[in-house]
Amino acid sequence: MKVVESGYKIDLHIHSVYSRAKDKGKVAFNTIENVGVLAEKLNANGVQMCAITDHDAFSFDMYKALKAYENDENNSVIKVFPGVEFSVEFVGEKGPTVLHVIAIFNDDDEKKISEIDGHLTDSNGHIEYDRDSAFSEEKFLAILRNIDLDTVLIVHQKSTLSTARPYKNDARTVGEEKFREFVFTDYFEAFEFKNRKNEVFNKNFLNTQDMTEDIRFITGSDCHDWRYYPKETEQDNVDFVYTYVKCLPCFRGLVMAITDHRRIKTVNSFFNPSETYTKSIQITIDGVKYDIPLSRGINVIIGDNSIGKSLLLHKLTEYRKQQDGPLTKTVTKGYDKYLKKHSIEVETVIPSTEVFAFDMQGEIRDKFEQEKIKSDDFLKPYYPAAIKAGAYKEKIQRKLNVIFSYLEEKFAIELLEAQLGRFKILDADIDQAESITFVGSVSKNNRQVEGFSNISGDLDNVIEQIETIMGSSWLDPEDKKQLAEMVTQLRSMSINYIRKKKRAERENTKIALFQNAVAKFKQKYQSSVSDTQKKLSTYSESVDSAAEAIVNIIRKRQSITIPDFSIDKESIQIQTERVHDYEFNSRLGITEIDEEYIRNLFTSELKKGTQKSVLEMNQEELAERLSYFTGAPSEALTELKTRIQSKLDEDLASKFTITQAGRDRTQELSAGLDAQIYFDILSYETSHDGMYIIDQPEDNISQKAIRDYLLDRFKIMGEHRQVLMVTHRPQFIVNLDVDNVIFIGKEGDKIYIQSGALEYRDEEYNILDIISDHIEGGLDTLRRRWKRYEKNTSV
Amino acid sequence: MKRTLQFNNTDAGYACFENGEKVFEISKTDLQFDVKTFYQAFYSEDKDFEDIEVENCIPDDKNARRVYECIVQLMAKIKDKLAELPDDTEDILQEQ
Numbered sequence: 001m002k003v004v005e006s007g008y009k010i011d012l013h014i015h016s017v018y019s020r021a022k023d024k025g026k027v028a029f030n031t032i033e034n035v036g037v038l039a040e041k042l043n044a045n046g047v048q049m050c051a052i053t054d055h056d057a058f059s060f061d062m063y064k065a066l067k068a069y070e071n072d073e074n075n076s077v078i079k080v081f082p083g084v085e086f087s088v089e090f091v092g093e094k095g096p097t098v099l100h101v102i103a104i105f106n107d108d109d110e111k112k113i114s115e116i117d118g119h120l121t122d123s124n125g126h127i128e129y130d131r132d133s134a135f136s137e138e139k140f141l142a143i144l145r146n147i148d149l150d151t152v153l154i155v156h157q158k159s160t161l162s163t164a165r166p167y168k169n170d171a172r173t174v175g176e177e178k179f180r181e182f183v184f185t186d187y188f189e190a191f192e193f194k195n196r197k198n199e200v201f202n203k204n205f206l207n208t209q210d211m212t213e214d215i216r217f218i219t220g221s222d223c224h225d226w227r228y229y230p231k232e233t234e235q236d237n238v239d240f241v242y243t244y245v246k247c248l249p250c251f252r253g254l255v256m257a258i259t260d261h262r263r264i265k266t267v268n269s270f271f272n273p274s275e276t277y278t279k280s281i282q283i284t285i286d287g288v289k290y291d292i293p294l295s296r297g298i299n300v301i302i303g304d305n306s307i308g309k310s311l312l313l314h315k316l317t318e319y320r321k322q323q324d325g326p327l328t329k330t331v332t333k334g335y336d337k338y339l340k341k342h343s344i345e346v347e348t349v350i351p352s353t354e355v356f357a358f359d360m361q362g363e364i365r366d367k368f369e370q371e372k373i374k375s376d377d378f379l380k381p382y383y384p385a386a387i388k389a390g391a392y393k394e395k396i397q398r399k400l401n402v403i404f405s406y407l408e409e410k411f412a413i414e415l416l417e418a419q420l421g422r423f424k425i426l427d428a429d430i431d432q433a434e435s436i437t438f439v440g441s442v443s444k445n446n447r448q449v450e451g452f453s454n455i456s457g458d459l460d461n462v463i464e465q466i467e468t469i470m471g472s473s474w475l476d477p478e479d480k481k482q483l484a485e486m487v488t489q490l491r492s493m494s495i496n497y498i499r500k501k502k503r504a505e506r507e508n509t510k511i512a513l514f515q516n517a518v519a520k521f522k523q524k525y526q527s528s529v530s531d532t533q534k535k536l537s538t539y540s541e542s543v544d545s546a547a548e549a550i551v552n553i554i555r556k557r558q559s560i561t562i563p564d565f566s567i568d569k570e571s572i573q574i575q576t577e578r579v580h581d582y583e584f585n586s587r588l589g590i591t592e593i594d595e596e597y598i599r600n601l602f603t604s605e606l607k608k609g610t611q612k613s614v615l616e617m618n619q620e621e622l623a624e625r626l627s628y629f630t631g632a633p634s635e636a637l638t639e640l641k642t643r644i645q646s647k648l649d650e651d652l653a654s655k656f657t658i659t660q661a662g663r664d665r666t667q668e669l670s671a672g673l674d675a676q677i678y679f680d681i682l683s684y685e686t687s688h689d690g691m692y693i694i695d696q697p698e699d700n701i702s703q704k705a706i707r708d709y710l711l712d713r714f715k716i717m718g719e720h721r722q723v724l725m726v727t728h729r730p731q732f733i734v735n736l737d738v739d740n741v742i743f744i745g746k747e748g749d750k751i752y753i754q755s756g757a758l759e760y761r762d763e764e765y766n767i768l769d770i771i772s773d774h775i776e777g778g779l780d781t782l783r784r785r786w787k788r789y790e791k792n793t794s795v
Numbered sequence: 796m797k798r799t800l801q802f803n804n805t806d807a808g809y810a811c812f813e814n815g816e817k818v819f820e821i822s823k824t825d826l827q828f829d830v831k832t833f834y835q836a837f838y839s840e841d842k843d844f845e846d847i848e849v850e851n852c853i854p855d856d857k858n859a860r861r862v863y864e865c866i867v868q869l870m871a872k873i874k875d876k877l878a879e880l881p882d883d884t885e886d887i888l889q890e891q
Contacts, residue, residue: 417839420831425865427826427858543865546830547872550838554877 002756003295003740004253007244007268008048009076011230012083012104012154013192013220014038016062018054019085021127026224026233034226035065041229042069043076047242049249051083053102056127056135058084058116067107079249081105082113084120085156086143087134092178098134099155100169102192102220106150106251119146150251152258154218155188160201161215183214189258190216194232196241199266216261218243246270246739252759260737262715270719271296276354276689277722281316281742282347283753290753295739297718301726302733302775303744308344308751309726310361310695311335312744315346316724317358317693326360342751356690356721357682364675364700378682384575384586389652390465392572392593396648399598402563403615407637409560411619416553423542426535444508452501459494463487562615565599580684582677583659589651601644614640675700676709683713683720691722698729711736730775734758743770796843802863803852809862811836811849821862828865837870844873 015023016030030038042050052062060082067080083104089096105113120143122128130139144151157170171191172179182188193202199217206212219241221230230240246263247253257263263270281292301309314321314335321327339345357378466483469475475483574587590597602614610625623629623636631639658677679701682692701710706729714736717723727733733741742755760767800811800818810820819836821828838844849867853859 417831417834420834422827422829425821425826425828426861429857429861542828543869544872546828546833547869547876549830550834550873551876553834554838554844554873 001248002760003293003299004246004248004270004757005296007246007265007270008078008249009046009242009244009268010049010218010254011042011047011221011223011242012049012051012053012081012218013085013102013156014050014052014223014226014229015085016052016054016059018057018059018062019224021057022055022087022133023224030224030226032059032062032065035062038226038229039066039069039072039075039077041226043074045230045242046076048076049079049081049245049254050077051081051102051104053083053085053104055085055100056087056120056129058082058120060114060117063113079107081107081251081254082116082149084116086140087129088137088140089131089134090137090174090178092174094173094175094178096131097174098131098169099171099174101140101188102154102156103144104152104154104251104254105147108251109149112147112149116147116149119143150255152189152251152255153187154190154192154220154258155182156192156220156222157198160193160198161191161205183211186214186259189255190218190264192218192220194219194222194238194240196239196266199241212261216258216264218245218258218264219266241266244268244270248757248759250759252761253757256737256757256759263737272686272720275721278348278350278354278691278724280348281312283312284343284345284347285751285753286343288752292742292753292755293740294722294724295757296722297739298714298723298725298736299740299742300733300736300738301724301742301744302728302771304746304774305728307744307746308338308342309744311338312346313358313693313695313724313726315339316348316350317352317355318349320352321358321360326363326366342749344751350691350693354690356685356688356692358693359695359697361695361726362699363695364678364697378685379584379678382577382579382584382681383656384577384584386586386654386656387572387575387588389588389654392570392588393648393652395567395570396593396598396652399565399567400601400644400648403565403598403602404637404641406560406563406615407622409556411637413553413556413560414618416549416556420546420549420553423539423546426539444511445504446508448504449501449508452497452504456494456497456501459490459497463490463494466490564595564615565602566595567593567598569594578661579681581661582681583661585655585657585659587655587657589653589655601647602640604647605640605643676705676713679710679713683717686720689721691724692717693724695726696728697725698727698732706731707735728775730771733771733775741767741771743767743774745770745774797846797848798843800847800849801852802849802859802866804856804859809853809859811866819866823858826858826862833866833869838873 015027017027017032019027019030050066052059052066063080063082066077069075069077070080081104083102086101086103087098088101089098091097105116107113120127128135128139130136135143155171158168159170161172171182171188174182191202193199202217206215221240222232223229225231225233228234228236230242232238244265244267245254245257246265247257275296277296278294280294281290283290283292301312303309314327314332319327319332319335322329322332466487470480470483470487570593572588572591572593574585574591576586577584603610605627606614606625607627612621612625614622617625619633619636622640623631623633626636626640629636629639679697697710697714698706711731714723714725714732718739725732725738732738738758740755740757742753745752745754754765754767754770756762756767758767758771761769798813800813802809802811804810805817805820807824808820808822810817812818819833837847847870849863849870851860851863
């Protein structure tokens with residue numbers, strides 16, 4: 001067995017007759033001859049890992065007698081550990097106090113196990129207490145050193161840690177200071193309790209004291225009479241609850257499990273039993289077939305750079321990432337070349353239906369930085385519908401049109417003023433000639449044509465929009481009818497303005513023909529009159545056209561009104577869906593339309609320090625004050641319009657953001673936090689089945705966030721679904737307590753694969769050694785993790 | 796409100812004065828009528844141009860008379876044209 005497939009039921013606190021020095025007749029039945037009764041009871045209760053732990057005594061024969069059942073296929077027990085329940089006197093602020101400490105030893109070295117008894121007793125077989133009926137702490141530690149076996153220590157508790165008056169011999173009776181020393185030095189791997197009702201009190205104690213990560217609880221039957229197992233004695237009526245541990249059934253596994261509270265439970269629920277999962281990966285490398293078992297929980301692929309870790313993820317998923325875009329053809333070609341070169345054949349294929357999500361290296365960061373989050377398959381369903389910006393845009397556009405029209409008209413008047421010109425006054429009296437003088441003029445009214453055209457065009461747009469609304473299946477029939485009537489009316493209006501436009505066009509055509517005819521006649525006439533006559537005629541025409549031009553300007557000035565920036569204030573609501581601790585927002589770039597916003601659209605395009613309002617500027621001033629503008633003054637207004645239009649489009653574009661619940665929804669989070677949110681939501685997601693594949697999650701998040709946050713999210717995820725991860729970070733392997741490590745190694749030119757749970761080792765390799773040798777910083781992380789096991793002789 | 800201006804000689808030309816201040820001048824040398832300056836003097840921005848009277852203070856100067864008549868003629872034409880309905884208004888009336 002290489003990977004953990006299930007939790008194992010344990011009972012590491014059972015007494016035999018060798019506890020008789022303390023328990024007298026209570027244990028009289030538990031002789032070596034009756035071990036079969038215990039085995040039967042253990043089997044009936046489905047116990048898989050156990051230990052006989054007598055008071056300050058160890059019987060090798062008794063241990064061996066029970067161990068004989070380990071390989072019995074008719075018995076549930078698969079692992080029996082040697083153990084002793086020590087009576088140890090600790091000195092705390094409340095004076096000397098005896099605690100019962102259960103020591104479970106590594107069962108690998110049978111010779112040392114056979115010598116345990118010798119370290120506890122003198123040559124006469126008497127227990128060598130150095131206190132009344134207990135060992136001093138020093139002596140206890142000396143005995144452990146002499147036994148020289150890796151050890152797990154569990155302190156026995158009669159009552160809960162939350163009780164105000166601790167029970168005699170419970171850890172807290174030594175005093176609060178010593179108790180905290182036990183906790184923070186990891187003196188004991190676990191605290192033991194028996195009564196089911198204490199589980200809640202203990203958990204509550206951990207929460208209130210913020211010690212969830214510091215104390216692990218397990219249960220032990222403390223059985224003194226095997227006939228009544230798991231009861232302590234016949235009279236015992238405590239509601240006993242068993243503990244399950246997630247590990248390989250070996251001492252190393254027990255150590256790994258008992259030092260991580262997530263690996264200990266009173267129900268066997270470490271993995272999601274209903275989750276579809278890939279049981280193994282079949283790979284052939286240079287003729288060697290590898291059948292790599294996968295855990296239902298977290299599987300990590302490790303190995304040197306460019307050894308083929310990412311390749312394996314992509315090959316297992318048939319290069320499907322190529323369809324989505326991020327995996328390029330060049331890369332897949334390179335992968336195929338590598339596979340061919342090393343004669344690697346990946347036989348297993350994980351179909352798309354069995355993959356929940358696959359995040360390539362750096363892809364999560366890209367999703368947020370490149371604003372692809374709305375298109376991400378996983379995140380998409382959480383967002384509310386996009387906000388329709390049309391009505392807001394129309395409202396702002398109307399206001400902008402008024403301002404732009406005013407500026408256009410103002411600049412046009414200024415141009416007409418500049419073009420007013422000069423003429424020469426007659427320098428001699430000329431008698432009134434009998435000739436024709438051409439005075440006055442008519443000009444085309446193109447603005448009228450444009451105005452009518454715009455109205456009919458806008459009406460047609462409104463008709464189109466109403467018809468879109470009418471197409472919705474959600475519209476009430478009564479409303480549909482009313483809209484249809486509106487469309488009829490608007491269509492009639494539009495036709496009316498098209499007629500007006502055509503009439504204005506016809507008028508312009510007539511004017512053009514008339515102008516043409518007059519010009520031709522004038523030309524013809526000029527050639528047949530005297531110079532004096534021409535002079536008078538030119539002068540009269542000049543006076544007349546000057547009057548005409550001035551009147552035109554006056555009329556234009558009278559017809560325009562100076563606008564302002566005022567607009568009815570309107571809030572644009574952010575639509576929000578609450579998901580766990582986050583809010584998924586659908587919003588526009590702005591949240592409010594008001595006078596300030598309209599004003600800012602203009603001022604933001606002008607140079608810093610511009611005091612004059614754009615409404616008061618002439619064309620030259622606008623060109624001069626417009627930021628980064630180097631064009632001709634006549635182009636300044638067009639440029640301003642383009643820029644404002646672009647800003648407006650940006651401000652009214654749909655945006656999708658994630659914010660923390662209860663915080664300001666307009667304050668977007670950093671890319672690093674975005675990735676945290678992504679993993680957070682991913683870890684709680686249970687409605688979609690399938691494996692989560694991720695290539696180097698460490699690329700998306702800081703080292704600190706990994707430590708403080710991400711490991712926990714992945715642990716939760718590992719309980720819901722199968723995870724397949726490529727990583728280079730030792731924290732992801734050791735601290736995450738992954739369920740399976742797949743190492744891809746290279747010897748010379750030959751690729752090989754080794755795999756197993758963290759605690760796995762065989763004659764060929766040892767997973768912890770692989771991590772320490774091949775992952776940068778792996779050894780340090782392992783040491784930190786194992787620091788608490790100074791009681792252990794090896795890792 | 797009625798505005799009364801005086802048309803008189805200056806060193807270099809002929810000018811209109813309002814409350815003793817020169818508002819518009821034409822050079823004697825070239826007799827060029829600058830329409831823009833004229834517009835700015837009498838019609839631009841918020842100037843009151845409804846009722847303007849220009850008094851000729853140098854009626855015996857022949858050259859000055861021609862300049863004076865040009866100014867008065869132009870003012871009169873503007874007044875008459877402004878009294879007419881604008882082109883757009885006529886269109887609107889036709890539509891109705």
